[in-house]
Amino acid sequence: MTRAVRMAGDRESWPGDVLERALLRGVRLEWPKKEEFGDLSTPLAMSLAKELGKPPRTVAGVVLAALREIPEAENTFSKIEIAGPGYINFSLSSAYLSDFLERCLSGEALVPKVKAPRRINVEFVSANPTGPLHVGHGRGAAFGDSLARLLREVGHEVSTEYYINDAGNQMNMLGKSVYLALRKITGNESPEEKLRLLGESDGYRGAYIADIAREILETPGVMDADVLADARDGRFTDRVQATFTDFSQRRIMEGIREDLAGFGVSFDRYFSEKTLHKKADDGLSSIERWLSLLEREGGGSIYSSDGALWFKTTAMADDKDRVLKKSDGSYTYFAADIAYHADKVARGYDTMVDVWGADHHGYQARMQAVAKTLSDRAGRPVDLKICLIQLVSLLRDGTAVSMSTRAGEFVTLREVVDEVGVDATRFSYLTRSHESALEFDLSKAKERSMDNPVYYVQYAHARIRSLLAQAAGRGVSVGTFHAKDFAPLTEPAERSLIRLMAQFSGVLHRAAESFEVHPLTDYLTALAGAYHHYYFHHRILSSEEADRPVMMARIGLSTAAGRILAAGLSLLGVRAPDSM
RNA sequence: GCGCCUGUAGCUCAGUAGGAUAGAGCGUCGGACUUCGAAUCCGCAGGUCGCAGGUUCGAUUCCUGCCAGGCGCACCA
Secondary structure, three states, X not given: OHHHHHHHHHHHOOOHHHHHHHHHHOOOOEOOOOHHHOOEEEOHHHHHHHHHOOOHHHHHHHHHHHXXXXXXXXXXXXXXXXXXXXXXXXXXXXXXXXXXXXXXXXXXXXXXXXXXXXXXXXXXXXXXXXXXXXXXXXXXXXXXXXXXXXXXHOOOEEEEEEEEOOOOHHHHHHHHHHHHHHHHHOOOOOHHHHXXXXXXXXXXXXXXXXXXXXXXXXXXXXXXXXXXHHHHOOOOOHHHHHHHHHHHHHHHHHHHHHHHHHOOOOOOEEEEOHHHHOEOOOOOEHHHHHHHHHHHHOOXXXXXXXXXXXXXXXXXXXXXXXXXXXXXXXXXXXXXXXXHHHHHHHOOOOEEEEEEEHHHHHHHHHHHHHHHHHHHHHOOOOEEEEEEEOOEEEEEOOEEOOOEOOOOEOOEHHHHHXXXXXXXXXXXXXXXXXXXXXXXXHHHHHOXXXXXXXXXXXXXXXXXXXXXXXXXXXXXXXOOOOHHHHOOOOOHHHHHHHHHHOOHHHHHHHHHHOOOOHHHHHHHHHHHHHHHHHHHHOOOOOOOHHHHHHHHHHHHHXXXXXXXXXXXXXXXXXXXXXXX
16 A cells, blocks of 8 residues: 555655655554445545645545556455545455455464564552452453453563552551451450541441451461460550551452452562562662662652652643652652652563553653653653543442442452353453443343343354354364365355454454553454354355355354454453353 | 543444544334254334534544533642
8 A cells, every 4th residue: 555655656746745744644544334335445545635735536546546556456455446535445355355264264373463562561450458359440450451461462572560559558557457346356346446546537447357357366376376465455566566467468468369360360460569668788678779760860850849859740741740758758659659660661661551540540640750751761762551440330220339438338349240250240341441431230241131242242152163063063074274165155244244354453453552452342242243143144054065165164254253252252351152 | 720531322332543324232113933052133213423613625533612420639548
């Protein structure tokens, strides 16, 4: 295409700068909405026409003439035509489509790799270990995990990471909450003690807090006898604080890992914030080391004022600069975040993806400022891509399920997964763009209806597997397929199906480029629909000898479609069942 | 007050770096199982793309201003 545009440009002596600018933008290929417009389409001539000051259809005509002289174009397209206001529409030739099917079945990778693979770190969930994961975390988990799989699939080098906020007051409060729960269980609850430890705060009050306290009391050996004795008697020593905090956090983190594992999500690395605060042999913590390094080499982004240390986040459109080290000498959460991201850059990533809850959007500007500084210092481009996951509201039979975080009465991810299953939960989370709020209706998610397309897609796959099993049962032996075997596929429904299948890798690449996963979910639903339609209208298995070539071609087509469905579902972390 | 996200069919949402007659599912209504899985298929109806301007040959898409909903604006974590 690029070549054709160049040829056309030479021939018509179009201004070179206009041409190069257009080519730099890239020749955009779209999938036309209607099949009558072909399989691929480009509005290129229309944008070119604007700059050239010529009618779009004329420009398209010149490009088309040049295209016809290119042999590859001749082979891959059966028809190229100008339509509408100046689109150039391409219809894929049956030879191309047959080759495509052969490749699908040959065991070759379905998806070509990107030319310039990047080293990408995807950080997601990163929930504080102060309680179990709730449905909002679940959406982030499904998104981050599938995004990572997607990025990997298109050829990037991807690793995933969970940042554990295990430092700071929240952790102490967790320890205190469990301690107080234990006091309550042993019949020693006292408002004075609570006020002394937590002040006005309520602390953490979910049932899981009492569970942990009960475990400490009832399971011999989980806690040092001296510490337990102190706790029972109401001596809240530093050691009690440390032991309770540590134990509670470990328990909760174990629970989180279990919930994630049950949800099909695992991480390459869990990164503890605590390690950033810990003093090394040289007496400096990681935070201190990074901050002083950036103070020297960060291009003036860090400065002192009013007895505190600041980061110049206004450089990146933040409202005001942010404090790193408070005048009392302690570090803010933001300081740890800087050290953490600096560490990621030092580990060689060139793209950092941060998946956050939408309520953190106010932090974007400051983190982008940090990324800019880190990138400049590293002397290479390092991108920070922040994906904000919008709210999930839970419904049951159309009415909101109340979720009061304060009282710890939120619906956990585990409860949802137990109720509706991993597949339906993950698929539902991924049917919408992550930046629009999601309504998750528990009763609908359980239904096996089109309100819940996961079953629709899985059913298409199961249908295909069952068909193939049926074929095998009838003694149909399936060998290796060659492009020519697909010549009998002449039905419009077959062509529509293949045309859609051929979009698979394009959908993945485009989704990966925009760091989205819901286009894949939509695509799979459409592909399943195309297969169901085809299957309903055309008989595949036949015992007539004369039908054998058609049958074999259809079996090949079905196998290929099944493979694409399975590949897509696996990226979503959803099973592709053989039967259901 | 400032900032971010959202506003498209009765409902839930898509809509590809401005492009062809704005799409899908659910829901409503009406059809299709003696043959490979009816968890399926086929059809009908349903729209001032929040409102008003602007840029453009062309705007759901870009810009400005309103309106509505959600979220966020700490030397908290």
